[in-house]
Amino acid sequence: MDEREESQRPEDVAIAEERDDFPLETELDEDDRLKPDFVRDVIGLAEAGEGEAARERIGRLHPADIADLFELARSDERPMLAAVLGDMLSADVLAEMNDYVREELIDLLAPEQVAELASELDTDDAVAIIEDMEADEQQAVLEAMQPEDRAAIEDALSFPEESAGRLMQRDLVAVPEHVTVGDVIDRLREDADLTSDFWEIFVVDPMHRPVGSCQLSWILRTPRDIAISDVMRREQTLIPVDMDQEEVALRFQKYALISAAVVDKAGRLVGMITVDDIVHIIQEEAGEDILRLSGAGDGDINEPIRETYTARVRWLIANLGTALVASTIVGLFGGAIEQMVALAALMPIVAGVGGNAGTQTLAVTVRALAMNQLTDSNSWRAIWREMTIALLNGATIALVAGTATALWFANPTLGAVIGAAMIVNIFVAGVAGVAIPLLLDRLDQDPAVASSIFVTMTTDSMGFLAFLGLAVLSGLTTL
Amino acid sequence: MDEREESQRPEDVAIAEERDDFPLETELDEDDRLKPDFVRDVIGLAEAGEGEAARERIGRLHPADIADLFELARSDERPMLAAVLGDMLSADVLAEMNDYVREELIDLLAPEQVAELASELDTDDAVAIIEDMEADEQQAVLEAMQPEDRAAIEDALSFPEESAGRLMQRDLVAVPEHVTVGDVIDRLREDADLTSDFWEIFVVDPMHRPVGSCQLSWILRTPRDIAISDVMRREQTLIPVDMDQEEVALRFQKYALISAAVVDKAGRLVGMITVDDIVHIIQEEAGEDILRLSGAGDGDINEPIRETYTARVRWLIANLGTALVASTIVGLFGGAIEQMVALAALMPIVAGVGGNAGTQTLAVTVRALAMNQLTDSNSWRAIWREMTIALLNGATIALVAGTATALWFANPTLGAVIGAAMIVNIFVAGVAGVAIPLLLDRLDQDPAVASSIFVTMTTDSMGFLAFLGLAVLSGLTTL
Numbered sequence: 040m041d042e043r044e045e046s047q048r049p050e051d052v053a054i055a056e057e058r059d060d061f062p063l064e065t066e067l068d069e070d071d072r073l074k075p076d077f078v079r080d081v082i083g084l085a086e087a088g089e090g091e092a093a094r095e096r097i098g099r100l101h102p103a104d105i106a107d108l109f110e111l112a113r114s115d116e117r118p119m120l121a122a123v124l125g126d127m128l129s130a131d132v133l134a135e136m137n138d139y140v141r142e143e144l145i146d147l148l149a150p151e152q153v154a155e156l157a158s159e160l161d162t163d164d165a166v167a168i169i170e171d172m173e174a175d176e177q178q179a180v181l182e183a184m185q186p187e188d189r190a191a192i193e194d195a196l197s198f199p200e201e202s203a204g205r206l207m208q209r210d211l212v213a214v215p216e217h218v219t220v221g222d223v224i225d226r227l228r229e230d231a232d233l234t235s236d237f238w239e240i241f242v243v244d245p246m247h248r249p250v251g252s253c254q255l256s257w258i259l260r261t262p263r264d265i266a267i268s269d270v271m272r273r274e275q276t277l278i279p280v281d282m283d284q285e286e287v288a289l290r291f292q293k294y295a296l297i298s299a300a301v302v303d304k305a306g307r308l309v310g311m312i313t314v315d316d317i318v319h320i321i322q323e324e325a326g327e328d329i330l331r332l333s334g335a336g337d338g339d340i341n342e343p344i345r346e347t348y349t350a351r352v353r354w355l356i357a358n359l360g361t362a363l364v365a366s367t368i369v370g371l372f373g374g375a376i377e378q379m380v381a382l383a384a385l386m387p388i389v390a391g392v393g394g395n396a397g398t399q400t401l402a403v404t405v406r407a408l409a410m411n412q413l414t415d416s417n418s419w420r421a422i423w424r425e426m427t428i429a430l431l432n433g434a435t436i437a438l439v440a441g442t443a444t445a446l447w448f449a450n451p452t453l454g455a456v457i458g459a460a461m462i463v464n465i466f467v468a469g470v471a472g473v474a475i476p477l478l479l480d481r482l483d484q485d486p487a488v489a490s491s492i493f494v495t496m497t498t499d500s501m502g503f504l505a506f507l508g509l510a511v512l513s514g515l516t517t518l
Numbered sequence: 519m520d521e522r523e524e525s526q527r528p529e530d531v532a533i534a535e536e537r538d539d540f541p542l543e544t545e546l547d548e549d550d551r552l553k554p555d556f557v558r559d560v561i562g563l564a565e566a567g568e569g570e571a572a573r574e575r576i577g578r579l580h581p582a583d584i585a586d587l588f589e590l591a592r593s594d595e596r597p598m599l600a601a602v603l604g605d606m607l608s609a610d611v612l613a614e615m616n617d618y619v620r621e622e623l624i625d626l627l628a629p630e631q632v633a634e635l636a637s638e639l640d641t642d643d644a645v646a647i648i649e650d651m652e653a654d655e656q657q658a659v660l661e662a663m664q665p666e667d668r669a670a671i672e673d674a675l676s677f678p679e680e681s682a683g684r685l686m687q688r689d690l691v692a693v694p695e696h697v698t699v700g701d702v703i704d705r706l707r708e709d710a711d712l713t714s715d716f717w718e719i720f721v722v723d724p725m726h727r728p729v730g731s732c733q734l735s736w737i738l739r740t741p742r743d744i745a746i747s748d749v750m751r752r753e754q755t756l757i758p759v760d761m762d763q764e765e766v767a768l769r770f771q772k773y774a775l776i777s778a779a780v781v782d783k784a785g786r787l788v789g790m791i792t793v794d795d796i797v798h799i800i801q802e803e804a805g806e807d808i809l810r811l812s813g814a815g816d817g818d819i820n821e822p823i824r825e826t827y828t829a830r831v832r833w834l835i836a837n838l839g840t841a842l843v844a845s846t847i848v849g850l851f852g853g854a855i856e857q858m859v860a861l862a863a864l865m866p867i868v869a870g871v872g873g874n875a876g877t878q879t880l881a882v883t884v885r886a887l888a889m890n891q892l893t894d895s896n897s898w899r900a901i902w903r904e905m906t907i908a909l910l911n912g913a914t915i916a917l918v919a920g921t922a923t924a925l926w927f928a929n930p931t932l933g934a935v936i937g938a939a940m941i942v943n944i945f946v947a948g949v950a951g952v953a954i955p956l957l958l959d960r961l962d963q964d965p966a967v968a969s970s971i972f973v974t975m976t977t978d979s980m981g982f983l984a985f986l987g988l989a990v991l992s993g994l995t996t997l
Contacts, residue, residue: 103773333877
């Protein structure tokens with residue numbers, strides 16, 4: 040369907056850049072983002088019915104950029120754009136597209152059209168498109184597919200979401216141990232149906248269990264008569280088919296893998312995962328923490344507003360509940376505040392700085408846990424480290440805030456009280472910021488999801504308790 | 519130095535996993551992390567002077583796991599461990615190690631030892647080890663190196679930190695356009711000095727400017743007599759040598775690259791970057807946002823305490839300054855609070871929920887900016903979207919908090935006041951949470967660094983102003 044398909048090369052990916060100049064400079068800015076003018080131009084042409092001109096404008100774009108064009112268009116412009124661009128909205132473009140935007144477009148297509156698009160993709164990309172559909176639509180699409188493609192996708196769908204089984208591709212090159220390098224090269228030249236996107240081949244035993252892997256560069260650098268078993272590396276990192284994609288990503292990252300064999304429970308080679316399918320997972324998983332910590336749900340700007348609202352408001356209501364604890368503590372000191380209203384004015388400082396100190400520790404801990412840097416071997420050391428830093432920070436802030444308050448209110452006792460409250464609160468923030476996520480992790484809960492609400496509750500309540508309590512104890516005010 | 523070096527294979531990486539069982543199960547847990555018992559065991563053996571036994575225990579580990587062992591050991595145990603493990607602390611292990619831990623160990627070594635280790639690594643890994651050293655030590659190491667290695671590293675160091683020039687490797691395969699597939703294979707077989715870690719070869723013109731690239735699988739699948747120029751892909755993504763590593767990572771991710779040619783200003787091929795060098799950058803950059811938002815500095819648990827303290831306390835002091843704004847606003851309403859101390863008790867709820875709503879929007883915006891999802895094309899749409907969500911959230915929270923307050927204090931007016939304040943504050947939080955990072959981004963500032971302090975200041979101050987102001991306006995209290 041795409042003119043590039045006729046080319047010799049197995050890939051139809053094309054980004055038209057040459058030599059030292061970047062001829063895409065009218066389309067892309069220096070960060071590889073589509074320029075706003077270009078986006079408006081194309082949409083304008085499409086709206087004006089000048090389909091041919093619009094298609095010509097985007098002709099040089101990479102599928103990832105065409106996908107971006109749809110994401111940057113307004114939701115109500117997308118169906119029109121899809122109609123105008125026609126088959127330039129190819130399977131590759133859909134594979135690169137944001138999930139929510141893709142879903143919108145897929146909803147417009149007939150099951151047969153979706154089936155045709157899915158057939159052109161690797162299984163993992165086809166699954167990504169199909170897995171989010173309603174059960175009945177999914178069924179209709181599968182029924183419209185060729186039996187072979189359909190079987191591969193149904194097989195993939197039989198594995199849990201976000202598992203290696205869904206990510207893997209079934210097209211791979213596996214050879215028995217006894218062949219030579221020459222045999223392998225001949226086979227690769229002869230079999231026209233083979234995939235072209237592979238970077239390693241796998242060597243299997245008669246039970247189809249992987250016994251080694253071989254980078255293509257090793258094959259290319261070895262004489263034809265050498266046995267493949269003398270070239271392959273026996274030690275390899277295998278991926279169990281039911282492994283969670285986050286674990287797969289960490290494994291790829293840790294061992295700097297380009298591709299890896301996926302094995303079933305019996306140890307048989309069932310698929311292959313390549314690093315290009317992993318890169319966006321690494322990105323997503325690393326970025327998810329930031330969103331989970333704030334309770335922002337999926338945090339995708341293309342998510343339907345309804346879903347975003349539900350995700351966030353749930354969190355805000357939980358926050359309302361925990362703020363009630365702090366509020367109750369302040370309520371207990373109502374009389375004390377009435378006598379000395381300056382305390383109320385200083386409360387935001389105690390809560391703000393304490394909360395920030397807690398968030399700092401929390402962010403570091405959640406990050407270290409996600410990167411497998413923090414294990415039972417060094418948990419206590421991490422807690423100890425945070426306590427030390429908290430004491431240093433607490434002492435510094437106490438000095439600054441205490442002195443300023445003493446001078447501002449001409450009341451050294453009040454300065455001492457806020458200083459002491461700061462030390463207590465920043466210390467509590469440090470301990471809570473590291474201990475709460477570690478505890479949640481040990482209880483097999485995601486530390487990024489629930490920690491921040493508990494940490495904020497702790498720092499707010501303890502901050503007010505320390506501050507108002509010390510104010511009473513020091514005789515500044517009475518209950 | 520390592521017995522594996524004698525093997526046929528060009529790589530000395532080895533993770534001893536076979537078939538369907540994972541024989542490393544005594545060393546690693548299910549998340550590929552070293553088990554605490556194993557770590558204590560090895561350190562115990564090393565401490566007891568049983569070096570041979572300790573070395574045997576870690577014999578099967580991947581360099582990345584040996585690096586982890588050092589990270590999990592206490593700081594004061596690491597020199598002892600390094601002495602005992604000797605040459606098992608290989609160049610590969612150092613390349614995998616956390617920067618701070620590596621620096622500690624490198625400081626213990628003589629320049630000649632560092633030079634020897636660096637010589638064994640790819641230029642990019644050697645540069646990573648050497649670039650953080652003091653100028654005089656760096657000079658001593660460079661002088662101890664072979665002229666050729668030294669030249670490569672000095673060349674790399676001439677590029678800015680975190681640029682493509684530092685990341686790239688100079689070992690690559692480049693062939694002229696006129697050769698055939700057979701010529702390429704013969705050359706690869708003959709030249710023993712060639713690197714083995716490559717996934718694509720580059721085709722260059724007489725000026726050594728890249729004109730195309732060719733996946734190894736294409737070469738393997740093509741008859742010997744075909745010209746390489748008929749196999750290669752002309753369209754390719756080139757990386758300018760001075761490009762920032764974050765841009766390089768985004769480009770790799772966007773176009774799903776495995777490797778890419780690096781070119782100088784004249785468009786000449788000067789190096790190659792492979793995806794395995796990029797994966798950890800993607801991880802780091804994606805995770806950095808979370809740390810920057812909270813002002814936790816580098817946020818590495820191995821960072822010296824002094825540096826962590828400096829980074830964090832600076833942020834807390836800034837926070838103290840902004841909290842002063844909120845504090846001043848509360849101070850203006852001193853009289854009002856004195857008359858109705860329930861206001862003080864409700865203040866933490868207004869500030870807490872508003873702050874959280876701001877953080878949610880902020881996290882989503884910072885993430886979308888980092889992923890190039892948010893550009894001038896859709897900024898206004900994003901602001902509009904956040905305003906809508908904020909109104910929905912605000913109305914919901916106002917209803918819940920307003921009703922609860924009205925009942926709790928048996929005061930419907932107070933309920934209405936807190937409800938209205940919530941709507942205002944969550945709306946302000948939504949607008950600030952999206953507009954402030956967008957504005958900073960447009961001013962070429964990192965939105966992750968400074969946004970959160972401004973957003974919190976805005977939500978705290980506006981929240982208190984709305985709440986206390988409405989309390990006065992509604993006649994609940996007077997100034």
